Amino acid sequence: MISEIKEFLATNVAAFASSIPPRKQTSGGGGVCGFLTGSVNPGNRNVKGTFWAEQSDAGGCQMPQGDYAVTDAIALGQSQALENLKWRQGLCGQVLRIDCGNGPIDAVVASTCNLNSDSCGVDMIGKTWRRATSNKSPGIVDCSVSLTNRNPLNGNDAICYYRPNSETNNNYYAILGVVNTGGRISSSAVAAGVTGRRNNDGWFEFNGSGSPKFQKNAEVVFRYEDGSSSSFQIGNCRNGGQVQIFR
Structure with missing residues (x-):
């Protein structure tokens, strides 16, 4: 009797298992095709x-x-x-x-x-x-x-800019910012040992207090809320030109 029960279970369990459809495989990322998404925030x-x-x-x-x-x-x-x-x-x-x-x-x-x-x-x-x-x-x-972690400008690397309409050859004073951060949110910046000050925009204002600290080979470091950072030589920061108008 026991051997008959075992045979019944083996036969029917195998049949039941074979009737279960395979689990559908899903791709990772969950982004929209063609976009670099990786949303920091689910919405x-x-x-x-x-x-x-x-x-x-x-x-x-x-x-x-x-x-x-x-x-x-x-x-x-x-x-x-x-x-x-x-x-x-x-x-x-x-x-x-x-x-x-x-x-x-x-x-x-x-x-x-x-x-x-x-x-x-x-x-x-x-x-x-x-x-x-x-x-x-x-x-x-x-x-x-x-x-998103999509960059607004073409290219994959972070870019240092002078604020539009600001001086680009003043060793005593500079207004700098970072763009194309891959979704990282800048929180602070230090240029040549001077901590930047922010107003109601995304730019950091650096004042050398009478000392020509912001030479082209001086370093500016932007730190992000996630603890990472980007650094540049000031001489590699781009001229922001005029303010970009989106239309």
């Missing part, structure tokens, strides 16, 4: 999306002129819905992924909107608004927002 939902203007302004983040791979742009606010993506200086020049119901769009943080207020989430330039909303009239839409 904040119910963020207010609004129409800004047909083009970005010359204030706010004051992005340098360059060969931009990402040409959609937003002004970023400090709405509570943004959570850890509420505007702070290091988010200038980062590429955020916004989805307002018409598919994801990558956009450069080019300016700020209504700081110290809960009234603004992401304010979009004209073409970005139309893509995000499928050509809706200007108004308010709900969006999800996440940080």
Whole structure:
């Protein structure tokens, strides 16, 4: 009797196992094909999306002129819905992924909107608004927002820039910033031993206090919130030209 039970179990368990379909294999990454994603943030939902203007302004983040791979742009606010993506200086020049119901769009943080207020989430330039909303009239839409590790400018390496419209040959004073950080958010900078000071943009202001410290061979080090850093010789920092206008 026992041998008959064993034979029954062996036969039927094998048949049951063979009837189970193989587990479907899934690819890693989860990104959108063609984009370097690796979102640091999984996405904040119910963020207010609004129409800004047909083009970005010359204030706010004051992005340098360059060969931009990402040409959609937003002004970023400090709405509570943004959570850890509420505007702070290091988010200038980062590429955020916004989805307002018409598919994801990558956009450069080019300016700020209504700081110290809960009234603004992401304010979009004209073409970005139309893509995000499928050509809706200007108004308010709900969006999800996440940080990507995509670079705004073509190229894979971090780039040091002088702030647009600032002096590039002053050994006593310099305004510098870093772009193309792969989603890393800059938090501090030191040039020739001088700690940079920030205003309401992404740039660091360095004052030599009467000493010509910022020679071309002096080093500037930008540190990021994740603990990593990028360093450059000041002579390799690029001229930012005029402020990049996204349109």
